[in-house]
Amino acid sequence: MNADGEQTDPMVPDAVSEETARELRRLGWKLALARAALAWERLWPALWPAAGIGGAFLALALFDLLPGLPIWLHGGILALFAGALATALWRGARALALPGISAGQRRIENTTGLVHRPLTLLRDRLASGTDDPAARDLWRLHRLRTIEKIRGLRIGFPSPGLARRDPLALRGLLIVILVIGMTIAWGDGANRIARALAPGVGGVVKGPAVVDIWITPPAYTGIAPIFLTAGKERRNKGTPAPLLASAGGIAAVAVIKGPIAIPEGSTVLAQLSGGWGTPQIVIGTKETEFKPVAEGTFKLTATIDMAPNVKQIRVIQAGREIGAWPVFLVADQPPVVSFGEAPGGSARGALRIDLEGSDDYGFAEAKLIIRRARMGGEEVKEEIPGLTKPPADEGKKDNGAKAARTAAMLAKLNVVKILELPLPGANIKDLKETSYHDLTAHPWAGLEVQVQVVAKDAAGQHGVSDSVTITLPERRFRHPVARALVLLRKRLARDPESRDEVWEALANLGTIPGAYDGDTVVFLSIQIMARTLAGDHGFDAIADVQEMLWETALWLEDGKLSQAERRLREIQKKLMEALKNKAGNAEIQKLMRELERAMAQFMREMMKGLKNLPNWARPFDPNSRSMSAQDLQRMLDRARELALTGNLDAARQLLSMLREMLENLRSGRFAMGRGRGQGQSKAWRMLQELQDMMRRQQELMDQSHRQSRQGMGQRPSTKEGARQQGDLKKQLQDLLRRFGEMMGKVPKSLGDAELAMREALEALRKSRPGEAVGPQGKALENLRRGLGQMAQQFMRRFGRGRGRGRGRGMFGRRPGHIPFAYDPLGRQLPNAGMTSADDVDIPDETETQRAWEILQELRRRAGEVGRPDLEMDYLERLLRRF
Template identity: 35%
Template sequence: MVLERLWPLALPVLLAAGLFVALSWFGLFRMVPDTIRMAVAGLFAVAALAALYPLRFFRWPARGEIDRRIELANRLDHRPVTAQSDRLAGKDDDFAGALWREHRRRLAASLGTLSGDLPHPRVPERDPWALRAAVPLLLVVAFAFSASPFGGSVGDALRPHEAVGAAPARIDAWVTPPAYTGRPPIFMTAEANRDQTSFRVPTGSEVSLRVTGGSGEERLAFRSSGADEATEPETIEPAVAGTPVRSGVSQFAFRLAENGTLSLGSGSREVQSWSFDVIPDMPPEIAFAEEPKRAVNGTLELAYTIKDDYGAASAGTAMRQEEAPAPGARPLYEAPEMPLTLPRRGGKDTGAQTSRDLTEHPWAGADVVLGLTAMDDAGQEARSEEKSIKLPERPFTNPLARAVIEQRRLLALDANRKPRVLDLMDAVTLRPEDTFDNMAHFLAIRSARERLAMADEDEELRGVVDYLWEIALGIEDGDLTAAEKRLRAAQQALRDALENGASDEEIERLMAELREAMQEFLREFAERAARDPNMAMPQMPQDGQMLRQNDLERLLDQIEELAKSGARDKAQELLSQLQNMMNNLQAGRQQRQQGSGQQSEMRQQMDKLGEIMRRQQEMMNETHRLDQMQRGQRQRGQDRGEQLGQGEQREGQQGQGGMTPDEFAEALRRMQEGQGQLQGELGELMDSLEGMGIRPGEGFGEAGEAMGEAGDALGEGQGERAVGEQGRALEALRRGAQDMMQQMQQAMQGDQGGSEEGGRQQNADRDPLGRPRATTGPDFGDSVDVPDEIDVQRAREILEAIRRRLGDALSPEIEKDYLERLLQLE
C-alpha cells in the first residue's frame, strides 16, 4: 500500500533524473555552448523541483485501511479481520459475551488461508500511452554510448565548456631508441607517421609524449599484450631548474620493455593510442676464430668473432691457472687482463684481432685456461669456449737474467715463499767475482734482496717484483727494451684513442709520440745490430725489400690522414699492420738466401714491368686531363659565340685558364711519342722474358696492340678513344703480369721458406716486415686496403658538415644528439 501511494508521486522525479542522465551520457552538454548547457541544466532543476511537489500528498496507510485491504484482497465476507479488533457494543452480559466470542471464533476460522496482494499504483491509468518506458530505454542506450570516445559523463552539465575533456590542442609523441642501437628517433605524430598506429622499436626505447593546451586531466596508460589491466606510468613534469611548469602542458615518459599498447586518455575517454612491437636485445656471441698463438716477438695474439644485434660494448679475457695453487698460497697478482678490440658497429665483418704483450706479467710462462667474454650495452654477457694455452714469456739467454726471473715468478705466485727467494738471492750473490761480469748487476740484485727482506705488505712485495723485472731486462738487453716499451705504449695509446673517438688534436699528438718512439727504437735497434753480428738483421736477404725511412713515414701519414677523415677502422687496420711489421723486425726471422743470378734477373724484369705499368697509368691520367680540358674550352667557345651572335671564333683564341690549339697539338704529339716509346720497352721486355725461358702471355701481346691504337688516336687528336685504348692496355698488362708471376714462381718452387718454432709460420712471399716480397712481382696496390683519395676527401667533407650542424645554436636538441651518435659511430 506504501508503494501504491508513493510510486505515482515519485515517478515524475525519477523520469526527470533519468532523462538528465541519458542526455549527459549522450554527450549533449559537451556539444552545446555554455549558454544552452546552463539553460538546459536549469530546466531540469526546475522540473525536478516541480516533480517533488506531489510528494506532499503522501500518507501512510492506517491500521483499519490495512485490515480492510486484506479482507478485500482475500474476498472475505463479514469483515473477519476487522472483527478481531472490534469490541461488543452495549451492556456486557454473559449471554451476549458468549455469543460475541463464538462469532469471533467462527470468523477467525476463515483466516487460515490469508494471502498477500500485489501493489496496484494505477500508473497506466495516468499514462495510457506508456511514454514513461522511453526513459529507461534511453538510459540503456546512453550507458553503452558513454564508453565510446564521444560519450559524456553526468558531471558535464556542471563543468564549463573549456574544461570538458576535449581533444588536446597539440600532441607530440616520439620514441627514442637506446643510444647504443644507433637508430634514429621515431616521431609518431609526424605527418609521415600520423596514420600509423603500430611501431617496431628496440627494447629499452623511451616513449616521450607532450600535450599542449589540454585540460590537465590527460593520463598515459600502458597495457601489456599479455595483461588484462592497464598500468599508469609516472607523470613527468618539465624538469628545467628555476622554470615553473607552464599551465596546460603535460609531459610523460615511459620505457618499453615488452609488447603492448600505450594509450592517451582525457577524463573518461581515449584520445589516441599506439601499439608497439618490442624487438628483444639478444645476448652477444663470442668465439675463437683461430687458436691463440704467440707472435714472433712474444705477444699473445687472439683472433675471434663477436656477434651482437647492435655491437658489443666491451670484451675481454678470463684466465685461470690450469693447476690449482697450493693450499694457503698468497699470490700477489691476479690473472692478467686483456681488453679485446671490438668489430665496427654496424659492419658486416664480425671478426677482430687483438695482440698484447703479457711477457712482463708474472703469469707469463704459466699454463692457463683462457676464455673470452663479451658484454653488450644492455648488460648481457657471453662467454666462449675455454682453451688451454701457455702464456708467452720473454726468452732470456743470459743465465743470470733467467735466475732473476725465476726468483721473481716464485715470489709473485706465492708471497709465502719469500724465505726461499731470499736464499736463492744469497746463493746467486755468494761469489760475485765468478758470477757477475758487471758489478752494477751485483749491486742491483743485492739492493732487491734488502728491499725484499724489509718488505711485509703486499704492495711492498709487488714493488720488489717489478724491480726484479727491471733488473732482468737490464742484464739481458741493456737499454733497448726501454725504447721497445715506449714504442708499444705509443701504439697502444693511439689504438685506444681511435677506438674511443678522440679528437683530431689528440690523434695528432699521439701520432707525434709514435713517430718519436719509433725513431728511438729503430736507432737503438740499428746500434745493437751493429754491435752484435748474431742479430737477425744482417741475415736478411740483400736483394729483398728493406725497411726504409720513407716507408714508415708514408704509412704513419696514411694512418693519421685516415683517422682525421673519419675512417678510423681503416686506420686501426693500418696500425695493426705497422705493429706486425715492427714485430717481424724485432723478431728477425731468418729467411732463405736467394743469390742465384737467374732469380735476380727475374726480379729485374718484374721491376721493369712495374715501371711500365706505372708510366702507362700516368699517361692515361694525363691524356684524360687534356681531353677534358679541350672539351671544356670548346664548350666555352660555343657559349661565347652564341652570346656574341658570331658564326665562328677567332682561330688561336685562348680559353679562360685553357690552352691554344697549337699547344694542344704539341701536347698530344709528345704523348704520342711517349706512348710509342712505352710500346717499344714492352717489346724489349717480352724479348728478355723469352730469353729466360718464360713465354710471354697473351696479355702482353694485347697490351702492345692497345698501345699502338692509343698512339694512333693521340696522333689524330682523339683523346677519348686514346684513353679507352690506354685503359685496355693497362688491364692487359695486369693479366700478363699475373701469368708471368705464376711461371716465375714455378721456376723458384724449390726455394720456399719454412717455419720457426715459437712463432707464426714464415710465408715464402713475405719479407721480414710482412710485406709482399720483390720476388712475387710488382705490388698492384691491393696488399693494403686503403681508401682512395676521393673517398677520404668525401669522408672529411661529411664530417665537417656534421660538425658545422652541431655548432649551429638553432639546431634542435634531438638532432644534435643524433649527430653526436653519428660521430661516435665513426
C-alpha cells in the same frame, strides 16, 4: 450479455448486437490513435519554445563555440539558456491538456466527414418504445445503417499548426544547423557537449583526443625511434600506421607494417591532448596513468621491460580506446665469442689473439682472462749458469712452514691477468679481429696458462669463450747472459723460495763482467738485484727483482730498441682507447703526433740493429725498407685525416692495420732472414717494382688528360709521353718474364695491363692523348689487380717456412694478405685486407677530401654572424662530433 461479456440491448436482436460489439472493438484502436494525434497537436505547440531553446544550445555545443568564450560569458549564456528552457517547459506544461474519448470520437467523425455523431449512436440505447415492435425494428434498422456508415473511418495525420506560430520557418533552419554540427563533431560530439556544459574546463583543449607516442630503443641498438599516433581519424581515415622516425627525428622514413618489433628496455614517451578524463596506457597487462602537464594535456614516460604477455600497446580514455598497436618485444641476446685460431706467438714473442664473435646489437668490450695453469712445480729444463743445484733429496723434505709460505707467495705472484682486447669499432655486430699483446715482460712468459675471452655487449650481458691452455709466448734471447737472466726470472715465478739460489747465481754472474762486455749498467743491475734478494725477504722484493731481470736482459739484447718498441706499443694502446671512447679531436691529434715520433724512433733503432747484423742474418738490403717506412707514414697520415673528419671508426681500423704491420716488422727482423734464401728477396723487390710502375702509370695518365684538355683543336706534342709509356711497357714485359721464370704462371691481369699499355702507346704515337687516357686507366686497374695476384702466388710459394709465425710466410701474414694494403694512389689493393675487421669501410682519399671540405664549410657558416638561431643550432649539432 454476449459471448464477449458486453451488455446486449434487449430491444435489438442478437445478430445486430454482436455486430455492434465487433464494430466497437474495431473502433477502440482507432480512437486511441486519434487521441494520440490530438495530444501531439496540443503538446508540440506547447513544447516548441523549449525544443527550440534546447536545439539552439545543442547547435552551439556541436560547433564548439562556447569553450572559446570567457568563463563569465560562457556561464552567463548557460544560465540564460537554462532559465529560458525552464520557463518554456513550465508554460508548456500548464497549457497541456490530454484529450478524452469524446474528443477522439469528434476528431474521427470530423476527419471522416460524418454528421450526427454516429460513433455516439453505437453506445446509445432505445430510451422509450421498447415495448413497441415497430419502434424496435426502426431502432435496429437505424443502427445497421450507422454501422454500415462508419466502416471507412479515418484518423488523419497530426497537424500541430506550427506554421501559424513560426511563419519564418526557423524550425527548418535549426534542423539544418544541427545536421551540419553533428557532421562536424562526428566522433567527438559527447566531448563537445561536455565542454559546453562546463565553463572553464574546455577553454584550452579543442578537438578530439589525439595521442602521440615515441618509442625510443636503447642507444646501443642503433634503431631509429618509432612514432605512433592515433585519434586523428577525421583527418586521416582509418588507423594511422606506425612510422619509423629518421635518426635525427625530423621526418619519417618508413612505414611499419604488421606487429612492431620493440627492443627490450625501450623508452616510451606518450602525450595526449583533448578528450575527457585521465587517460591510461596499457602495455601488455600493465596499466599506467598519464600525468597532467597542462589543461587538457597529459604526458607519460615509461620503460618497456621484457615480459611474455606484451603483445599490444593500448591507450584508453574514459573507457574509450583511443588507439591500439600490435607489438612484440625483442630480447637482447648475450654475445657469442670464441677464438678464431688457437692463441699463439709471433717471432718476437707477442701473443696473437684471433677473436671471432657475434652479437645482435654489437660488442661494447672484450677482455682476455689469463690464469696460471699450475701453481709451481714446473721443471726448469734449461741449465742456468751460476745456479747451484740442490741435493737430490733436499726437494723431498717435508717442511710445512716453507710450503705454506711458498703457497702464499705464489698466490700473490699469480694474480689473474686481465687484458683489454681492442675492437675494430663501436657496436660491431660481427667481430673478427686480430690483436697482438706483448706479454714477454710478464713473469708468466714461457709458463703454461689458461686463456679465456669474456665479451660484454652494451646491455651488460656477457659471453664467455672456451678456456684454452697454452704456453705464454716468451722472447728468445741470443745473448747468453740475457738468456740466463730470463731463466732466473722464470725460476722465481715458479718457486719464490728459490730466491737464495737465484741470489747465488746473480752473485756468480757479477764476478764475470767479461760475459757482458763489462757493461756498467748490467754490472750495477746484477749487484742491486743480488743485494735486494739477500737483504729483503718480502713479496715486493721478488716482484722488483723480476722486473729488473727483464729490463737488464732487454738492455743486453737490444739496447735502445726495446725501449723504443715499448714506447711505441704504449702510445698505440692509448690512441686506440682514445678512438674507442670518442675522445676530443685535440687529444687524438696529440696522440697521433706522439705515435709518429715513436714510430720514427722505433724504425731508426731497428735499422741500426739491422746494419749491425751479419750479412747472412739480414733479410734484405736495409735501404729497401724505405718503401715500407713510406707506407707506414702514409697510413698514419690517412688515419689522421679520417680522425679530423670525424670518421673515428675508420681511423681506428686503419690504425689496427698499422699496428699489425709494425708487429710484422718486429717479427720479421730476424725471421725473414733465417734460411729463407734469395727467392723471397726477389719476390719483395718485384712487388716494390710493380708498385713503382703503378705510380708512373698514374702520372702518365694524368699527363695525357692534361694534354687532351690543353690541346683542344690542335695536335699536342706527345713524343715524350709515348717514350715514357714505351719504357713502362718494356719494364712490365721484363717483370713478366722474370716472374714467369720464377713462378711459372703469370697473372692474367698483368697480361691485360701490357695489352692496354700497347693501345695507349699507339694513341700517343699518333698525338691523340685523349684516346690514350682510357687504355692507361685500364692498364692501371689491371696493375692493381695483378699486384694482389702476385702477392698471393708468393704467399703460396713462400708462406710455409721455419719460425714461429704459424705459417704466415715471408710477410708474417696469413695467405691472402700482402705487405702493402694500399697502392701509391692511396687505394686499397684487391684481396689485400690488413685486418679481418671488415665491418667498417675506410673511405678513399677522394671521400676523405670531400668530407674535409664539408667540415670546413660547416665551420665557415657557423662562424658567420646573423644566421637564424635555428640554423645555428643545426650547425652546432653537426659540428659537435668534431
